[in-house]
Structures are given as structure tokens and as C-alpha cells.
Amino acid sequence: xxxxxxxxxxxxxxxxxxxxxxxxxxxxxxxxxxxxxxxxxxxxxxxxxxxxxxxxxxxxxxxxxxxxxxxxxxxxxxxxxxxxxxxxxxxxxxxxxxxxxxxxxxxxxxxxxxxxxxxxxxxxxxxxxxxxxxxxxxxxxxxxxxxxxxxxxxxxxxxxxxxxxxxxxxxxxxxxxxxxxxxxxxxxxxxxxxxxxxxxxxxxxxxxxxxxxxxxxxxxxxxxxxxxxxxxxxxxxxxxxxxxxxxxxxxxxxxxxxxxxxxxxxxxxxxxxxxxxxxxxxxxxxxxxxxxxxxxxxxxxxxxxxxxxxxxxxxxxxxxxxxxxxxxxxxxxxxxxxxxxxxxxxxxxxxxxxxxxxx
Amino acid sequence: xxxxxxxxxxxxxxxxxxxxxxxxxxxxxxxxxxxxxxxxxxxxxxxxxxxxxxxxxxxxxxxxxxxxxxxxxxxxxxxxxxxxxxxxxxxxxxxxxxxxxxxxxxxxxxxxxxxxxxxxxxxxxxxxxxxxxxxxxxxxxxxxxxxxxxxxxxxxxxxxxxxxxxxxxxxxxxxxxxxxxxxxxxxxxxxxxxxxxxxxxxxxxxxxxxxxxxxxxxxxxxxxxxxxxxxxxxxxxxxxxxxxxxxxxxxxxxxxxxxxxxxxxxxxxxxxxxxxxxxxxxxxxxxxxxxxxxxxxxxxxxxxxxxxxxxxxxxxxxxxxxxxxxxxxxxxxxxxxxxxxxxxxxxxxxxxx
Numbered sequence: 096x097x098x099x100x101x102x103x104x105x106x107x108x109x110x111x112x113x114x115x116x117x118x119x120x121x122x123x124x125x126x127x128x129x130x131x132x133x134x135x136x137x138x139x140x141x142x143x144x145x146x147x148x149x150x151x152x153x154x155x156x157x158x159x160x161x162x163x164x165x166x167x168x169x170x171x172x173x174x175x176x177x178x179x180x181x182x183x184x185x186x187x188x189x190x191x192x193x194x195x196x197x198x199x200x201x202x203x204x205x206x207x208x209x210x211x212x213x214x215x216x217x218x219x220x221x222x223x224x225x226x227x228x229x230x231x232x233x234x235x236x237x238x239x240x241x242x243x244x245x246x247x248x249x250x251x252x253x254x255x256x257x258x259x260x261x262x263x264x265x266x267x268x269x270x271x272x273x274x275x276x277x278x279x280x281x282x283x284x285x286x287x288x289x290x291x292x293x294x295x296x297x298x299x300x301x302x303x304x305x306x307x308x309x310x311x312x313x314x315x316x317x318x319x320x321x322x323x324x325x326x327x328x329x330x331x332x333x334x335x336x337x338x339x340x341x342x343x344x345x346x347x348x349x350x351x352x353x354x355x356x357x358x359x360x361x362x363x364x365x366x367x368x369x370x371x372x373x374x375x376x377x378x379x380x381x382x383x384x385x386x387x388x389x390x391x392x393x394x395x396x397x398x399x400x401x402x403x404x405x406x407x408x409x410x411x412x413x414x415x416x417x418x419x420x421x422x423x424x425x426x427x428x429x430x431x432x433x434x435x436x437x438x439x440x441x442x443x444x445x446x447x448x449x450x451x452x453x454x
Numbered sequence: 455x456x457x458x459x460x461x462x463x464x465x466x467x468x469x470x471x472x473x474x475x476x477x478x479x480x481x482x483x484x485x486x487x488x489x490x491x492x493x494x495x496x497x498x499x500x501x502x503x504x505x506x507x508x509x510x511x512x513x514x515x516x517x518x519x520x521x522x523x524x525x526x527x528x529x530x531x532x533x534x535x536x537x538x539x540x541x542x543x544x545x546x547x548x549x550x551x552x553x554x555x556x557x558x559x560x561x562x563x564x565x566x567x568x569x570x571x572x573x574x575x576x577x578x579x580x581x582x583x584x585x586x587x588x589x590x591x592x593x594x595x596x597x598x599x600x601x602x603x604x605x606x607x608x609x610x611x612x613x614x615x616x617x618x619x620x621x622x623x624x625x626x627x628x629x630x631x632x633x634x635x636x637x638x639x640x641x642x643x644x645x646x647x648x649x650x651x652x653x654x655x656x657x658x659x660x661x662x663x664x665x666x667x668x669x670x671x672x673x674x675x676x677x678x679x680x681x682x683x684x685x686x687x688x689x690x691x692x693x694x695x696x697x698x699x700x701x702x703x704x705x706x707x708x709x710x711x712x713x714x715x716x717x718x719x720x721x722x723x724x725x726x727x728x729x730x731x732x733x734x735x736x737x738x739x740x741x742x743x744x745x746x747x748x749x750x751x752x753x754x755x756x757x758x759x760x761x762x763x764x765x766x767x768x769x770x771x772x773x774x775x776x777x778x779x780x781x782x783x784x785x786x787x788x789x790x791x792x793x794x795x796x797x798x799x800x801x802x803x804x805x806x807x
Contacts, residue, residue: 151655260743290511291682292759295726295739302736317656320685324728324737361660363685365712365727370689376664377657380625396657 108278108311109140109163114172116158120385130384132158134335136172140279143305145312147326147343149319149358151381154332156315160281163313164198177278194224197272201284203264207256213267214252217241220274227275241270244307246300262293266300273304279311287318298325319362323347331355334384334392341414341434349445351414351436354393356448375449391439399440409439472499473643473676474523479536481518481527481700483747490748491534493518496702497774498695500644500676507687507708508680510697511744516680519697520646522546523678524563525553540644558585562637566649568629572621578605578632579617585639604635608665627658634665641673648680663690684727688712696720699745699755702774706781716777716788718760754786761794762787 114136119127132155140146150156161167163174165181174181181192200206207216218238221228228234239249245266256264265285272280282301286294302325305312316322322329322343329346331339331354339352350356360375377396382388388395394404411423414434420441442448481493493515500506508516521527523538523545538545540560548556565571573581582604583597592600598617605613608631610624621629630650637645647666651659667690670677679691687694687708695705696717704717715721722740742759751757754767766786774782777789785791 151657262743290744291684291723291726292511292740293743295728295737296741298728299736299739319656320728324735358656362656363659363663363683363689365685365688365724367688374660376660378661380627380658381655 106141107139108142108177109138110173110175111136111138111163112173112175113137114159114162114174115170116162116167117170122385128385131335131387132384133162133169136335136337138330138337138340140311140313142278142311143309144327145305145314145325147322147329148313148315148332149317149322149329150332151317153381153384155335155384156332157283159332160198160283160313160315163281164196165193190224194220194227194275195278196281197275197277197279198281198283199265199268199272199285202288203261203268204256204288206268207264209256212253212255213242213247213259214238216256216267217252217270217274220271224275237274241273244273244304245270260293261289262296265289265297269297269300269304273308273310276308277310279313281313281315283315284317285314286321287316294321301325319347319358320365331358334381334387336392336437338393338438339434339436342432345414345434348450349414349434349442350448350450351412351420351434351441352393352438353397353399353440353442355436356442356450357396360449371449373449391437393438399442401440404439407439409437411435411437412441414441471501473502473541474500474678475537475539476519476523477537477539479519479522479538480534481515481522481531482534483531485530485748487748491700491750492531492747493522493700496536496695496697496700498693498702498705500678501693502643502676503670503674504692505670505677505679505690506693506695507691508678508695508697509682509684509687511682513699513744513747514697515700516697517648520563520648520678520680524561524646525557526563558589558640558642560642561644561646562640562642563646564630564633564637564648564650566652568626568633568653569621571633572629574621577618577620578624582617582632582636582639585636589640600639604639605632608632608635608638608669609661610635627654627661630654630658630662631665634662634669638669638673638675642675644678645670645675646678646680649682650679651686652681652683666690684712684723696723699750700747701755701784703756703785704777704781704783705774706778710778710781714778714781714792716781716783716791717756717785718762718787718791718794719756720783721791721794722759754784756785762790 114133116133118130118132120130122128136159148156158167162169184192218234221234228237238252242249242251247263247266256267286297289297304310314322314326326343328340329343330337331346331352333354339346339350339355346355347359350359357375357377360371364370379396382395390406391404391409394400412420413423414420423435477497479493479496480491482489483492496519498506508519510516518531522533533546540556579598579601582601586592586597586600602613602617605617610616610628610631624632651662654662681687691708694708694711696703696719698719704711704715704720711720712724715724725738726740728737740759745751745758753769753771757763757767772784772786774784777783
């Protein structure tokens with residue numbers, strides 16, 4: 096292994112390859128049918144960066160998050176966390192691993208126990224991980240630090256969740272996720288339950304924490320303007336597959352996949368100058384994941400679909416630095432710097448993507 | 455603090471274009487701890503063929519206002535004052551029978567949660583056809599063919615077979631289309647859409663907004679769109695009424711209000727949107743959070759979060775006043791809003807306690 100790839104590995108916190116998860120769903124009288132919630136997921140997250148995960152409901156975002164949290168057992172593929180496979184860990188080493196990946200949930204009204212105080216909620220992880228802060232004094236000190244970190248007062252520790260506003264509750268949820276000093280936090284729609292004026296406070300907090308602590312985020316959201324603002328790279332999911340990845344700028348400004356293009360084009364824009372001249376409005380809705388289309392999964396809603404799309408699953412197309420689009424290499428050479436999409440007929444320009452070209 | 459509410463929102467439009475006029479609307483809720491005023495002195499008008507947005511965050515009273523107009527207030531809530539005219543008919547003085555006559559032909563409403571708004575034990579055809587049977591005396595067969603025609607109009611595929619399906623057999627987007635079909639069945643003059651796309655994915659949201667736009671221009675309905683999404687308002691609405699803590703704080707045409715806000719809250723909201731700002735840049739945010747409706751302060755409703763607040767704001771509630779052509783705001787210092795500093799230093803601090 097060359098030195099260069101070694102440093103690359105060190106910078107990568109999470110590496111996922113060909114991850115698959117199939118659920119067996121009862122259907123009719125005939126028994127069960129297969130729901131491929133994750134069908135060959137590849138992604139990586141570097142230290143201190145934010146990866147956005149975008150897609151419509153039912154595309155597999157939450158299953159992916161749950162699998163990365165080890166709440167679901169995958170059926171195939173590999174997960175490497177700092178080079179280690181967490182699913183191979185047992186006992187103490189597994190518990191030590193669990194410290195390193197934490198999650199913040201969407202609904203701050205449902206995800207905090209109303210019978211506990213904020214302080215109890217935030218320090219509950221220490222009950223499982225006793226060796227971290229063994230004495231009551233150390234736990235108390237850590238609680239104080241955490242409250243301060245997320246912008247709450249020390250006196251807030253004794254209040255119960257009902258006494259806080261939505262934004263403050265989400266701060267408690269974030270403090271709980273930070274308690275064990277994780278390397279990666281999965282943020283599942285962390286601001287979508289919050290009012291706009293409060294949302295900005297929480298997004299600023301998340302950004303500050305990342306800069307202070309160097310923690311990595313996987314940021315799941317359906318709000319594209321939020322994703323654009325907080326992420327370094329974006330992965331777009333459709334029916335259990337990541338159909339496009341790239342830097343946030345690449346994916347938003349010059350999407351390769353027609354689905355990405357339609358998402359960007361369809362999302363409402365506050366600034367009239369950013370509004371597309373010809374908005375792409377997709378026909379139909381997400382097909383049932385129980386019976387996904389053959390070939391390319393997006394072809395049933397795609398305006399560029401050709402006969403080949405129903406027959407052959409598209410290979411990756413890669414956009415090179417000079418803008419040329421070519422057939423991609425197999426997954427081994429996937430570099431996070433590149434923009435990659437799975438499509439037979441990738442979108443060539445921002446104009447074709449139905450996005451306004453800023454003058 | 456009584457203000458004149460009779461003028462239409464935009465003075466360029468003749469009065470007769472206003473399909474709906476609301477003036478001085480007050481709504482009270484009875485709680486175990488006493489009566490709470492949740493909507494206070496709200497006034498606006500909705501014009502024929504145009505969309506008026508009621509914009510605000512949760513609890514600001516926008517849905518409550520719409521429900522009062524539609525006559526669908528929860529029993530614990532009641533209209534405590536004010537008038538609402540639909541084509542010069544006074545909605546609040548109507549009895550139940552008159553109300554039912556207005557429903558459908560005068561006014562249609564689309565709710566946010568389509569699954570909850572549809573009856574699970576009747577077919578879509580029965581529910582869509584009901585309006586024709588009740589209001590037009592249509593036979594069962596006529597009602598069904600009207601229902602099929604409606605489904606075709608709102609873009610539901612294979613209406614002839616789908617007419618016999620039940621609500622749970624449709625996707626979220628299709629259910630929302632059905633609700634819209636139901637609301638526009640009798641070509642109402644006013645359509646109220648209460649967060650019609652909040653529960654939907656972005657590609658489906660675009661379809662539904664397109665459908666609403668098309669129906670509006672075909673039928674020349676006045677549309678009242680209730681939403682918390684500024685980008686949706688910017689794209690869909692002609693006029694906007696910004697609400698905060700049960701009060702209208704600013705109103706006018708979307709073009710003026712969004713480019714030259716004259717209320718600190720409107721300005722704060724607009725700058726909280728993560729527009730295509732650069733990654734990592736701090737967002738400007740409004741410190742604190744909206745007040746509890748039972749604890750709305752005397753004086754200006756926005757004083758606790760406002761960078762311009764001073765002594766007069768704590769004593770006297772500002773009335774809506776003209777701040778630009780066709781634009782009104784309820785702020786003592788409206789003239790200073792354009793040069794107002796966003797208070798980013800406060801933004802990174804604490805939520806209000």
C-alpha cells in the first residue's frame with residue numbers, strides 16, 4: 096500500500112461498499128415478496144466533512160442510516176469504520192465502537208423522554224459507558240461542558256423536555272449525541288420539525304460544533320436549500336441506490352443524472368434569479384420498491400429514457416475535471432472528488448438540466 | 455389599537471375584484487386556564503384569479519384564520535370579533551344551513567393531511583360525487599360520471615376504474631389531487647389551501663402546485679394559500695400577509711414585501727433562508743422563539759426578538775400602517791428596517807427563555 100493511499104484511508108472515517116439490505120414483506124396470500132431497501136450502496140465520509148443524503152420518502156435513506164447505526168443487519172456488502180468492520184465486533188470492542196457513531200433524530204418532541212430531565216437525557220450514555228466518566232464529579236463536569244457547547248444554560252439541566260422550545264429540544268438531542276465524543280453523527284432531518292427562524296440557529300450550531308470538534312456528519316434532509324448550505328458532498332438516492340454523488344457544488348449546479356436535475360429544478364426558490372426558465376416537472380411518483388422497474392430504476396419517470404434503459408442497468412458515468420463525461424471505472428477507483436452518476440444518457444449541461452444559468 | 459381594515463391589500467386593484475374580505479378578525483380559544491386570544495385583529499382580502507399567501511410559523515394563527523373563514527373552527531375556538539365577506543355575504547352571521555350552501559360553490563378547502571381528510575370507508579367516487587348529489591341534485595350515475603371527469607381534470611390516471619378505489623389505495627400525491635378535486639368540484643369562487651404540499655416530496659410538490667396554478671387560472675378562483683415556506687410564497691403568490699403570534703405584521707404584494715420588507719420579522723425570516731449562500735457561512739437567524747399564545751406581551755408582539763425594540767414597543771402595540779405602495783407593516787420603526795443590522799451575535803447565543 097502506497098503512502099498516498101494510506102493517508103487517504105486515514106482521512107476516511109466511513110467507507111461503505113455494495114451495501115445491501117432486503118426486507119421480506121408479507122404480500123397477498125402467496126407469502127412474501129422482497130423489498131430491496133438498499134441495493135448496492137457505495138459511499139464514503141471523510142473526517143470533519145458533511146455528506147448530504149437526499150432522496151424522496153421511501154428511497155432507503157432511513158434504512159441506510161439505521162444500518163450504519165447497526166440497528167439493521169445488512170445482507171451484503173461491507174462497512175468499514177476507520178478500517179474496521181463494526182459488524183464483526185463483539186462485546187467490549189463493539190461497545191467501544193458504538194461511542195463513535197451517534198444519531199440526532201428528526202422530531203425533538205418525540206425523541207426525548209418526557210419523564211427525564213435534560214441533564215439525565217444528556218448523561219444517560221455514561222451509564223452504559225461507565226469507564227469514560229467514572230465519577231459523579233466527572234459526569235457533572237462533562238454535562239456542564241456539553242450544555243455550554245450547545246448553547247444551553249447550566250440551570251437547564253434540571254428542566255424536563257416540555258419546558259423547552261423546539262429549537263432548545265433539538266439542542267438537547269445534539270448534546271446527547273455529542274456526549275460520548277463521536278467521530279460521526281448521523282443527522283436524520285435534524286431541522287425539518289423546526290420553524291424557519293429557529294432552524295437557522297440549529298444549523299449554525301451544527302456548523303460551529305463541526306469546526307470545533309472535527310466531527311463528521313451524514314446529513315439526511317429533503318430540504319435542498321438546507322442541504323446546499325451545510326454539506327460538502329451530496330449523495331442522491333433513488334429506490335435503494337445512490338444514483339449520483341459529487342461535491343455539493345457539482346451536484347447542485349451541474350447535475351449529471353436526470354433525476355437529480357429534476358429535483359434541483361423542482362425545488363422552489365426564493366430568489367427569482369435562481370428560478371429555472373423551464374422547470375422540469377416529473378410525471379408520476381416513486382414506483383413501488385416491491386416491484387422496481389427493470390434496467391434503470393428511474394426510466395419510468397425519465398424524460399430522456401430510451402429502449403436500452405429498460406433492458407440494461409446503467410454503468411457509472413464520471414465527469415472529469417475538464418467537464419468531459421465518460422464511462423466510469425469499477426467501484427475500486429471511486430474517488431470522492433469525482434462526480435459520478437448511474438445513467439445511460441447523463442445530462443450534459445445546466446441548461447439541459449432545466450436550471451437557470453446565472454449571467 | 456383599532457385599525458382601518460377596509461382597503462384592499464393593493465390599492466392598484468379595484469374593490470370589486472376582492473372575492474374575500476376579512477376585517478378585524480379575533481379568535482379566542484377556551485382553555486382550562488381561561489380564554490386565550492390566538493388571532494387578533496387580522497384583516498386581508500383575496501382577489502379573483504390571484505393567490506394570497508398567509509405566511510407564518512407554527513402557532514402564528516394562519517390555519518386558525520382559514521378555519522374560521524371556512525366555518526370549521528374547533529368547538530373550543532370561536533370568532534370573538536370581526537367580519538368576513540365572501541362576495542359581500544357576511545360569513546360569520548350565517549347559520550348552519552346558509553353555511554352549507556356556501557360550502558362547495560362559494561368556498562372550497564384543501565387540507566394538509568389528505569389521508570385524514572378523506573373517509574376511509576367510502577370509495578373516492580362516492581366522496582367526489584357527494585357534492586353534486588347534495589348541491590346539484592345529481593343522480594348516483596350522474597354523480598359518478600362527474601367524479602370521473604373531475605379525476606381526469608386533476609390528473610388521476612385511469613379514472614374509470616380508480617373511481618371505485620378507496621383512499622388508502624392511492625399514493626400521497628394522488629390523495630392530494632383527490633382533495634383538490636373535491637374542493638374545486640363546484641367551481642368555488644374562493645379556494646383555501648392549507649399547507650397543501652407540506653407532506654409531499656419535492657417532485658410531487660411541483661406537480662401539485664402546477665395543478666393548483668392551472669385550476670386557478672381556468673376557474674379564476676381567488677386562492678388563499680397557507681404556508682410556512684417562503685420559497686413557495688415567492689413562486690406562487692401575488693399578495694402576502696405575514697403573521698406572527700396571531701397578528702398580521704406585514705402585508706402587500708409579494709414583490710414588494712420580499713424585496714423591501716418593512717417589518718423586522720419579515721426581514722429576519724427572509725435572511726434565515728439558507729439561500730445559495732456558501733457552505734460554512736453562518737446563517738443569519740432570529741434569536742429566541744415565538745411567544746406562547748397565552749403569554750403574548752403587551753405592546754408589540756415581536757418585541758422580545760426584535761433588534762429595533764425600544765421603550766415604545768413595550769408600551770404600545772403598533773398598528774398596521776402604509777409603509778410603501780400597497781404595503782403595510784405594524785412596526786413603530788418600519789422606516790429603519792431597510793438599514794437594520796442582522797443581529798448575528800445574538801443568533802449564536804441562547805434561545806429565549
